[in-house]
Amino acid sequence: MDAQAVSSTWEGLRVCVAGLGVSGRAAARVLAERGAHVTVVEGRDDEALRGHAAELAAWADAHGSSVTVRLGDGETLPDAIDLVVTSPGWRPDVPLLAAAARAGIEIIGEVELAWRLRAEGSAPWLALTGTNGKTTAVRMLACILEAAGHRTLAVGNVGTPIVEAVLEKHDVLAVELSSYQLHWSSTVTPFAAAVLNVAPDHLDWHGSFEAYAAAKGKIYAPGTVAVVNSDDPVSVRLGGEGAIGFTLAVPQPGQLGVVEDLLVDRALVPDPEHEAAELAALADVRPFAPHNVANALAAAALARAFGVPPEAVRAGLREFVPDPHRIAHVATLAGVDYVDDSKATNPHAAASSLAACRSAVWIAGGLLKGADVDDLVRSCADRLRAVVLLGADRAQIATALARHAPEVPVVDVSGTDTGAMDRVVSEASALAQPGDTVLLAPAGASFDMFTSYGARGDAFAAAVRRLSERR
Numbered sequence: 001m002d003a004q005a006v007s008s009t010w011e012g013l014r015v016c017v018a019g020l021g022v023s024g025r026a027a028a029r030v031l032a033e034r035g036a037h038v039t040v041v042e043g044r045d046d047e048a049l050r051g052h053a054a055e056l057a058a059w060a061d062a063h064g065s066s067v068t069v070r071l072g073d074g075e076t077l078p079d080a081i082d083l084v085v086t087s088p089g090w091r092p093d094v095p096l097l098a099a100a101a102r103a104g105i106e107i108i109g110e111v112e113l114a115w116r117l118r119a120e121g122s123a124p125w126l127a128l129t130g131t132n133g134k135t136t137a138v139r140m141l142a143c144i145l146e147a148a149g150h151r152t153l154a155v156g157n158v159g160t161p162i163v164e165a166v167l168e169k170h171d172v173l174a175v176e177l178s179s180y181q182l183h184w185s186s187t188v189t190p191f192a193a194a195v196l197n198v199a200p201d202h203l204d205w206h207g208s209f210e211a212y213a214a215a216k217g218k219i220y221a222p223g224t225v226a227v228v229n230s231d232d233p234v235s236v237r238l239g240g241e242g243a244i245g246f247t248l249a250v251p252q253p254g255q256l257g258v259v260e261d262l263l264v265d266r267a268l269v270p271d272p273e274h275e276a277a278e279l280a281a282l283a284d285v286r287p288f289a290p291h292n293v294a295n296a297l298a299a300a301a302l303a304r305a306f307g308v309p310p311e312a313v314r315a316g317l318r319e320f321v322p323d324p325h326r327i328a329h330v331a332t333l334a335g336v337d338y339v340d341d342s343k344a345t346n347p348h349a350a351a352s353s354l355a356a357c358r359s360a361v362w363i364a365g366g367l368l369k370g371a372d373v374d375d376l377v378r379s380c381a382d383r384l385r386a387v388v389l390l391g392a393d394r395a396q397i398a399t400a401l402a403r404h405a406p407e408v409p410v411v412d413v414s415g416t417d418t419g420a421m422d423r424v425v426s427e428a429s430a431l432a433q434p435g436d437t438v439l440l441a442p443a444g445a446s447f448d449m450f451t452s453y454g455a456r457g458d459a460f461a462a463a464v465r466r467l468s469e470r471r
Helices: 003-010 021-032 045-061 095-102 111-116 136-146 179-183 209-217 233-239 288-306 310-319 345-357 374-383 393-405 420-431 453-470
Strands: 014-018 037-042 068-069 083-086 106-109 124-130 152-156 170-177 192-195 226-229 243-244 255-258 263-265 277-281 328-333 336-340 362-366 383-389 410-412 437-440
Touching: 014 021, 021 037, 021 045, 021 068, 021 083, 037 045, 037 437, 045 068, 068 263, 083 095, 106 111, 106 179, 111 179, 124 136, 124 288, 124 410, 136 152, 136 170, 136 288, 136 310, 170 420, 179 209, 179 243, 179 437, 192 288, 209 233, 226 233, 226 288, 233 328, 243 288, 255 288, 263 288, 277 310, 288 310, 288 345, 328 453, 336 453, 345 362, 345 374, 362 374, 374 393, 383 393, 383 420, 393 420, 420 437, 420 453, 437 453
Parallel strands: 014 037, 014 083, 037 068, 083 106, 124 170, 124 192, 152 170, 192 226, 226 243, 243 255, 336 437, 362 383, 362 437, 383 410
Antiparallel strands: 255 263, 263 277, 328 336
């Protein structure tokens, strides 16, 4: 489809964009530039949103485009709408989307919109999803692609809005996709795609684990090269037969895996039965942890499927700089390591983080979003020196600890004021012994006490610094 055809597809279309966040504003601009009549609907109304609305209105006036913004009413579907483009966080059962579905109006997300906006010859997508590790793996992938000389960008659920990225010149895009984004996608067809792992998460949004897993599985479109986590049964099931696998074990033909201290490829080589390509050393994976090695193998598999040579995998992994709040070492005090993994916002992520520790004083709690923590506590009980709990759903974790790790000391910090994290860190420090790790891996979302997981991690790091100053 050429640029003129793309433009004519949207000319005069009446589109409701649900949400005035980054992706919603980007979608509104791109649609209006192509002649659509856009109404942006946002249920909230505050100073920041009024500023965004004013900026969007000024942009529309300057470009002669049709954009209307409605704040404070996220429930009513505007009249005479042809298409709804929803932001990822809007649940399917909110009144506006439910009304559109009843009226037979198509509902898509920003990712689906971006796919439909692509022009002839635009960059192919290497896409990945999973319960945990998406951002790390997609940034690793972008670094590997750059090391191979490709013009690329990490987009989707991270970085630049994908509706803007598809209109720029790139050789290939590294695309992170959430279950929300995949739920609202129907024609997206990546060149290659991976499901890193699947564990219960966002069940309050999807309604069941089966629906959540099915959304993840939509990343495997007909014609897409499927990459699966051979150590994760759900990923294997979703990818189907003939998929390329990655494993933390010694790889079989058709897999990437680990041999002694090396990452190797026995899938994307001329003779997988008798040949393996050395990709990188375990020491090239940072921060080092088993689940991060799996992220590196997934990124390598997608890049190799695109034709990237082995030496670029090692170079890309060495160039990769981890994002904050992902197994980030904060300090070592009196022989105890303090580690911020605030991004561990579900039990699966917390289990991976704890698996990298020999002995941990675990800081846990937050919003569990309907997830069960029994398996997490059962699997990590022998690594726990003690546990300090905070946040809204801490009682659920305490109950699991009493059931599966009754001998482990537990401290409950009930406060939600600004000094709560100082009390948490002080309690954890008192329980830790030399050689232990005080690990913030909450297993829950942060919004009960903090504006984001980043703010929670920052509070932890600041509390550790204050502890150090008192010593």
